[in-house]
Amino acid sequence: xxxxxxxxxxxxxxxxxxxxxxxxxxxxxxxxxxxxxxxxxxxxxxxxxxxxxxxxxxxxxxxxxxxxxxxxxxxxxxxxxxxxxxxxxxxxxxxxxxxxxxxxxxxxxxxxxxxxxxxxxxxxxxxxxxxxxxxxxxxxxxxxxxxxxxxxxxxxxxxxxxxxxxxxxxxxxxxxxxxxxxxxxxxxxxxxxxxxxxxxxxxxxxxxxxxxxxxxxxxxxxxxxxxxxxxxxxxxxxxxxxxxxxxxxxxxxxxxxxxxxxxxxxxxxxxxxxxx
Numbered sequence: 001x002x003x004x005x006x007x008x009x010x011x012x013x014x015x016x017x018x019x020x021x022x023x024x025x026x027x028x029x030x031x032x033x034x035x036x037x038x039x040x041x042x043x044x045x046x047x048x049x050x051x052x053x054x055x056x057x058x059x060x061x062x063x064x065x066x067x068x069x070x071x072x073x074x075x076x077x078x079x080x081x082x083x084x085x086x087x088x089x090x091x092x093x094x095x096x097x098x099x100x101x102x103x104x105x106x107x108x109x110x111x112x113x114x115x116x117x118x119x120x121x122x123x124x125x126x127x128x129x130x131x132x133x134x135x136x137x138x139x140x141x142x143x144x145x146x147x148x149x150x151x152x153x154x155x156x157x158x159x160x161x162x163x164x165x166x167x168x169x170x171x172x173x174x175x176x177x178x179x180x181x182x183x184x185x186x187x188x189x190x191x192x193x194x195x196x197x198x199x200x201x202x203x204x205x206x207x208x209x210x211x212x213x214x215x216x217x218x219x220x221x222x223x224x225x226x227x228x229x230x231x232x233x234x235x236x237x238x239x240x241x242x243x244x245x246x247x248x249x250x251x252x253x254x255x256x257x258x259x260x261x262x263x264x265x266x267x268x269x270x271x272x273x274x275x276x
Contacts, residue, residue, distance in 0.1 A: 030135030033122060033214045035246035036175075040064055041127050043135030052143035053116070057083065057109045059098075059123050061133065071105035072128040077198045077218065082124040083109045084216075085139075087117045090209055090252035093265055113141045120207070122214050134214050158255075160264040162187050165255050167268060173275045174248040180241045181222065184257060190237035195258040201235045202257040204243060209250045209269075217243040219257075248274040 030043035046058040061070040073080040085094040098107035121137045166183045202219040221236040253268040
């Protein structure tokens with residue numbers, strides 16, 4: 001082997017040793033998490049460490065019928081992808097969105113986790129022509145220091161800063177469209193400084209703590225629920241929420257809204273009874 005061949009081989013070996021291994025970024029297959037709906041898309045996730053408790057999530061959907069990558073998505077609640085996560089004890093909640101969609105149909109989402117642990121990550125999207133599809137991934141997160149988890153709120157009310165949400169779940173029933181009423185208080189009085197978040201008055205995310213099923217719903221003003229839409233520019237402190245949990249049992253529930261120019265997240269633990 002002459003000097004030129006030796007140099008070429010050496011450079012090739014050096015390049016192979018220094019290039020990042022794609023195999024190291026193992027793809028995680030998702031589990032369909034939207035009960036009562038047809039599974040039409042398959043999800044896959046690649047997790048890249050970017051810091052002690054930060055990760056870049058790369059999420060792709062494939063058409064289950066054709067096996068082809070999905071590259072067209074409809075906007076739902078102003079976004080093409082909602083990524084929501086909670087730890088295995090349901091004591092934390094994260095809600096992020098993809099900055100952009102790659103030409104290959106892959107979303108990339110930056111996520112910061114509050115503490116080490118195992119997280120259930122839900123990718124909620126509407127592939128064009130397929131309807132809402134939700135895929136769950138189980139993501140282990142190491143690094144950082146352990147912190148004391150926030151205790152879940154009692155069923156009737158929970159708080160974030162000066163805001164308290166009072167919740168009436170008495171109408172909730174498994175398998176049927178149910179309406180819950182909720183009131184947002186600030187310092188004990190109906191909040192007057194609420195604004196829309198992702199185009200609606202408030203969001204609610206249910207995760208079944210036994211089956212890990214997922215429900216994402218949004219609230220409307222109580223007047224609108226009864227046909228009186230009132231001032232279209234105002235967000236009422238009195239809201240109604242339509243939700244359809246698929247089965248009876250315990251659920252972690254997070255209510256999100258915008259109050260005082262900040263996104264507020266109020267946690268609850270609720271029990272959904274069986275249908276009458």
